[in-house]
Amino acid sequence: MDADAENGTSGGPEPWRGRVVRGDRGVVRVWTPGGEEVAVRTLAGADDGAAPCVGDWVLIEAVGTDLRVVAVEPRRSVLERAEPGGSSRRQVLAANIDAVAVVVGLDQMPSLEKVERLLVVAWSSGAPATVVLTKADLASDAADVAEEIATTLGVGVVVCSAESGDGVAEAAALAGGGTLALVGSSGAGKSSLVNALVGESRVATSAIRADGRGRHTTVRRELVALPGGGAVIDTPGLRGVGVTDSDGLVGAFADVEELTASCRFADCGHQVEPGCAVRAALDAGVLSLRRYESWRALQREAQWLERRADARLAAEQNRQLRRSTRAQRRMRRERGH
Ligand SMILES: Nc1nc2c(ncn2[C@@H]2O[C@H](COP(=O)(O)OP(=O)(O)OP(=O)(O)O)[C@@H](O)[C@H]2O)c(=O)[nH]1
Ligand SMILES: [Mg+2]
Ligand SMILES: [Zn+2]
CATH class of the missing domain: 2.40.50.140 (Nucleic acid-binding proteins)
Known part of the structure; x- marks a missing residue:
């Protein structure tokens, strides 16, 4: 040089x-x-x-x-997860995305709690999230599962099959000419969907194991251009997905979060407080216990991480303060004061 x-x-x-x-x-x-x-x-x-x-x-x-x-350049949206195991460290999965698809394979019965967790992470990015149920060719009740997820989780659902091509155009429309990120567990069918969206075999895929689990085929995140404009980001199957903050709960649990606005106390803990709109909905059977408990668990996890992150920031500020106080003292000493 x-x-x-x-x-x-x-x-x-x-x-x-x-x-x-x-x-x-x-x-x-x-x-x-x-x-x-x-x-x-x-x-x-x-x-x-x-x-x-x-x-x-x-x-x-x-x-x-x-x-x-x-x-x-500053990111206008960022998809990230907390590293698994209660860490407050964040891992950035994709930046500047316009939509997130939580990809779920219909070869297995989807776990509502897993989907909810992924939706919180997805909404935290700042981009809207949709559930994409793929492998519809393997399920006879795809429409029923889609209906159940849409109503119990209050989320948009697209049903598709990378194999038959059904619904792939609807999945492509989620990108809306922008960037669509795919997340989901290993073997869900993310890479196969990328190839179907692109219309050619661009990324590697592999058969799931005999026990029904994926093989973690995709090892790095990759952005691929879509033929109709826009792009899709393939990501490795996530082993553990830690939520990063409470922001995503507003999108993923809009039904519950809306209720909290009607609680008598602004700082309601939604457990034993009088006038709690969430408990009232639970008692009236409007809100299911499953959904309530899932919301509470994810909220606690997010708040705990937020406090940890705040504590880390405060500790860092303290360290800096001590460092500069020491430096000032030294300077004063050297000047002979
Ligand atoms: N029948 C059928 N099989 C599918 C479909 N989509 C994916 N598969 C199969 O599911 C298996 C896993 O698909 P992948 O696309 O590799 O899954 P992935 O989500 O990318 O997995 P990781 O990269 O490990 O995270 C492969 O054997 C695919 O052929 C589909 O629409 N129909
Ligand atoms: Mg893959
Ligand atoms: Zn309440």
Whole structure:
């Protein structure tokens, strides 16, 4: 590398803007404005919160023969999960998404609690979430399952089959010309859906195991262009999905969250307080105990993580304060005060 290139006085081309389609440690693949895919170096690790991730818009500069990410544009939405096992660390799954599809395979009976958890994570991104029931060719009661999920979870549902192609156009419409992220457990059929949406075999898929579980075939997140415009992001099957904050509960539990507005006390705990609208709905049978308990559990998890994150922030601020107080004391001493 010559010295001029390093100190930026070489008068080379201006930085250009590209979108990250795949990320590995230290390197991302980026779409150029011309639609080409190039490898670009990043300085931070791939899973570092500040590092560019799939869906990010980045500014790129040529440094010698290398391409380097010089800036990551602020994200307008970000899909992330808390790392499993009660960690308050977040893992970014995709950035700048316009919609999230929670993909569920109809080869097995979907677990409502798992879908609810995924919906909280999805809505927390800031983009709207829909349930996509795929593998409809394997189920005789697809319409009934769709109806049950739509009414009990209050969510939009699309039924499709990557195998037959039925409903794939409806799934594609979820992207609305923007970026649709797919999430779900391993073996749900996310990659198969990506291939069906694209109309060719772009990403690897593999048969589920004899015990009905997936094989974690997809190992990295990837953004793929849709033929009708827009893009879809494939993600690895999630083993554990920790919710990150309460924001997603508002979208995923709109029915319950609406009730809380009518509780007598603004800080109602929705357990024993008089005038609790949530308990009243439960007693009246309007709200199911299953849904109430699921909401409480996810709310507790989100609040616990929010408190942990706040505590970490406070500890960090304390450390900084102590550091600067020490530095000031030292300076005063050195000046002989
Ligand atoms: N019959 C049928 N099988 C499907 C359909 N979609 C996916 N499958 C099968 O389900 C299995 C798992 O599909 P994948 O697309 O690899 O699942 P995935 O969600 O990407 O899994 P991971 O990458 O491990 O997270 C494969 O054997 C697919 O052929 C479908 O619509 N109908
Ligand atoms: Mg996959
Ligand atoms: Zn209440």
